[in-house]
Amino acid sequence: MIKVGIVGGTGYTGVELLRLLAVHPEVQLTAITSRKEDGLPVADMYPSLRGRVNLAFSAPDKVDLTQCDVVFFATPHGVAMAQAPELLAKGVKVIDLAADFRIKDRAVFEKTYKIDHTAPELLEQAVYGLVELNREEIKGANLIANPGCYPNTMQIGFAPLLKAGVIDAGNLIADCKSGVSGAGRKAEIGILFSESSDNFKAYGVAGHRHTPETTAQLQRLTSDKVALVFTPHLVPMIRGMHSTLYGKLTKDISNDELQKLFEDAYAGEQFIDVMPFGSHPETRTTKGSNMLRLAVHRPDNGNTVIVLVVQDNLVKGASGQAVQCMNLMFGLEESLGLNTIALLP
Amino acid sequence: MIKVGIVGGTGYTGVELLRLLAVHPEVQLTAITSRKEDGLPVADMYPSLRGRVNLAFSAPDKVDLTQCDVVFFATPHGVAMAQAPELLAKGVKVIDLAADFRIKDRAVFEKTYKIDHTAPELLEQAVYGLVELNREEIKGANLIANPGCYPNTMQIGFAPLLKAGVIDAGNLIADCKSGVSGAGRKAEIGILFSESSDNFKAYGVAGHRHTPETTAQLQRLTSDKVALVFTPHLVPMIRGMHSTLYGKLTKDISNDELQKLFEDAYAGEQFIDVMPFGSHPETRTTKGSNMLRLAVHRPDNGNTVIVLVVQDNLVKGASGQAVQCMNLMFGLEESLGLNTIALLP
């Protein structure tokens, strides 16, 4: 059994890790830390776990995380970089669900997140945890930078097109929509039910933190200069993410060939569903599951290719992806504990 | 492996059976019938099942259900009574999620459902599938009448009080609230998003079909005459049911004793969570899971006892309950395939 610690288990990615790991056949939940909730049974905060998770939150100084085999950080940015060095030194694997190790370029990271990086020596060894694009590296990794939820969809959706060199890398548009849980479990007016229900809006159009991360990753796939316009929106639903990706075709290519690019790229992937050309994937078909579904469109057979990508932002977009990485890092079957089917309706 | 057939797999209890049974370790999905959708792959109607359920719907006359070990009926009222006799005669077990066998009194059934009962000879042998009140009978049953979703909550909530004889059986009030999926997957104006979102209403106050079923079952628990006022309401959420039950205390009893009645009644039950006295269970703590949670209240320590009961109407209120019955009928561990944790948030 893998002994698992979770730092910062009070947020939505934290409770989602608990939901997945509590039924994972090879995991023993060992410690969950929260400075603020020290002593509180986890199931008192999340009654969905009553009878299933008997741990209580512990203050960080009351628990020895080095006894774990792997520690997940479901924390605000900045926490993992402070604690990872010691854990790694003691042979504990680390999976960070925040952004601390997502951007290799320290200067870009610090400009984007407006904090100093206190463990820059780890940036090199950190492995970007997007399994379908990076599987082999993840298998041997000790430190995982779990991707952001939006970047996940943009990379899976644009990758086959960029690798094949059929679209203009300098003219990518990603019009993305996220459920409200993506904003986290924070006491803020803007995400109150009475403010965000029955409403739709864009936000952060001038610049979102996920743009540099995505651009850097996409750049690894092509020698052309990548330029991305990313527009996030807030949807009145709890879970779910829908990215509508626009690329301009630069090559003469048939629709069948377009479709084949995706089918070949993701052949054999258990968690990527390439739907028939022209389909309309719905976010609800991924709710609570680790599936990402996509479909390719080409309006009027013109020079614009559209890729529609959906996932559950808390599963494939966060905690499910992290568990998928953990499985690989420990030599387990990649899908272990991730086989539940989406809740529909 | 148990060979399972599903008659009428296109509705919400049908797809919920599929979601649960597709990952059940002892089940082999063998046939799903739908006259209207003959030939359509199940996953084309419910893309959440893509890659997980490869069956197609079959017209009833194209499939031999007698090859199954058990057949679930997720059909409108009237279908199971027509097909069950032949199946039972051939040794196939039957679990009916509709009302055909819920009411023992044929006259009451026919008055309530306004159809003739075509298999009255089976009413006697049919076992009412509320596991926690009827476990031993279910183990030996060949024909199960799965309870209605509302009746489930009313019985679990009132039973300990009626059995102990501490409330007035002639003055029961059940103010119940259901998510919209309880109305089924029917093309009707009243359950359109634009009609039922951002709205709340009562319905069927003058008389709902679940009243006779519940009254008859409650009557089995007490020698006093049961009289129940049942008021259903529609909540703008997909899944979830919340019943607020009111009883008038007729005995001098302390709050601790009240609480103990429930803890004793459901001690050891895996799917009934008796929360601390005075708790407020939320429907979302059961979403997608087979758990039913309840809490006891007594305002101002007066003579009114309130029991708050929540469940997922499609799981513990329908398909999960049915799978729980199946497990018992085949000698399996009762919770097999039913251990997923509620999706929260």
Added chain:
Amino acid sequence: MIKVGIVGGTGYTGVELLRLLAVHPEVQLTAITSRKEDGLPVADMYPSLRGRVNLAFSAPDKVDLTQCDVVFFATPHGVAMAQAPELLAKGVKVIDLAADFRIKDRAVFEKTYKIDHTAPELLEQAVYGLVELNREEIKGANLIANPGCYPNTMQIGFAPLLKAGVIDAGNLIADCKSGVSGAGRKAEIGILFSESSDNFKAYGVAGHRHTPETTAQLQRLTSDKVALVFTPHLVPMIRGMHSTLYGKLTKDISNDELQKLFEDAYAGEQFIDVMPFGSHPETRTTKGSNMLRLAVHRPDNGNTVIVLVVQDNLVKGASGQAVQCMNLMFGLEESLGLNTIALLP
């Protein structure tokens, strides 16, 4: 033109007052105070008011409210009692949307709200602002205690039955459901979208502040001792309130006579809609309007009478009621500025 001041215009009852008063033909919005938002244009906080309300919030000490003809308090409990004495002394009328003057009995108030009452001398002259039960007193009032949203529905629904003496005053049950806006515009986890959407729960079952207010008002209608069990619930919708009221009949009375009690009680009322016997009023039929709709039921012609009452908690349940009072206090037509029709769908 009536010069109007609003103290505490940043909450939901505040912005609702602004929505109504900005188009009221006899009102001149003169001042809106907010200590925290001093200087902020009101329309920056509520863009729905852009181009329609040009005022900015003022710190309380920067504005002379005694220049107003009437001041509305859309504040937390405790503010109006501090400021009302001076305003009243200067001849300014006061309408308090909070609870400061709702309960005549100072001891009960202080026990219920857990604050000292600093203006107990005003309790006597304060008039309870439920127009349909108290119209004449309101016309001559200088200080209005606007009713709580729940109490409004319970009084309108129980009043005809209690006045006629046909139900047991000592056995009233009110099972009430409110949209989330009733919880106000506060940065609290429990009312986040991701916590309260797709969910249903009861709250405050052990004792809600609206119980003493309602009991005291109902007691004015009957010489029998009133005892009320009040159970509030939270519905995943922004606006709307639905109260399901249960009474036990103590007299032999026909359904027609029951219905007539209500039709007579509210004959000529512009904002009370007595629907046909056995109807199911929906909250959405009142959304954004000052209408309250109700319907009477009697299951199985037994001894339980059910009254279903719906209103928009922010209009008839708060700000619309307050404007209705203002109209009466200034000798205007009662419905002035309150004639918009509910937004459906």
Added chain:
Amino acid sequence: MIKVGIVGGTGYTGVELLRLLAVHPEVQLTAITSRKEDGLPVADMYPSLRGRVNLAFSAPDKVDLTQCDVVFFATPHGVAMAQAPELLAKGVKVIDLAADFRIKDRAVFEKTYKIDHTAPELLEQAVYGLVELNREEIKGANLIANPGCYPNTMQIGFAPLLKAGVIDAGNLIADCKSGVSGAGRKAEIGILFSESSDNFKAYGVAGHRHTPETTAQLQRLTSDKVALVFTPHLVPMIRGMHSTLYGKLTKDISNDELQKLFEDAYAGEQFIDVMPFGSHPETRTTKGSNMLRLAVHRPDNGNTVIVLVVQDNLVKGASGQAVQCMNLMFGLEESLGLNTIALLP
């Protein structure tokens, strides 16, 4: 008083017309037709109108619409073209909320809507009812083709840029999101609450009927060849529309100049709110009102300009726009009856 008839008052644009016209000071509602609901009081179908609209639906053959001054068609496509010729011949003005007269090119119309045009002789005289781009023509019109909801936002958002010639007309992308009421009041599975709540999806990506209408109207604004990619999505909210428009800048232009293009274009418009550069308009700030709000963005000061446009799809996107046209056609103040403020929260 203007005598108004409504053909097809049972859908959402019909009831929205009733909501607006019932309180319009210069309108007398004269007739509402529905073949199916002949004799049914309008308020029985829409209880929000109880006490406010006393008309009943009439079968078309039982009412003489030529007695009206103006007739609105809130019907499926094809009805207005059948009845308009006679009405116009008798001097009755016609406002069609469907598509019959939106596309001047008969062949394009017939290809798009897959029906024959039976009154092609009227296509020439029909005036496209987008007030802010077409005000003078509307004043003198007898036959109005009310714009589609999506086209409204795309035209208002792209017009200043195209007129100024600062973007590439051949590379327009409109990523649009609509509330579910845009799909109408039809008994269809796909728009059930349990299917479209807590979900997000694109639809009609391969080709939506609003593309030819929009392209043709945009083409009137520029001599360059217009090419538009339009991607509609369904949002789990009842009302509201958000269009995210992308254009590629072809001229050197500052952000201040971009903003000024919009402020100049819509200076003095009562129903167009040009928000400060970089704002994020929310659909809820227009709910129930005739306002359209927009904001201009330019990510990283690059060559992509983004215009965010929001409106209530049933008001400015349909019935409100139609009433605005009516006011102009009858020489009334343009905003008469359209001054209610959005319902927020």
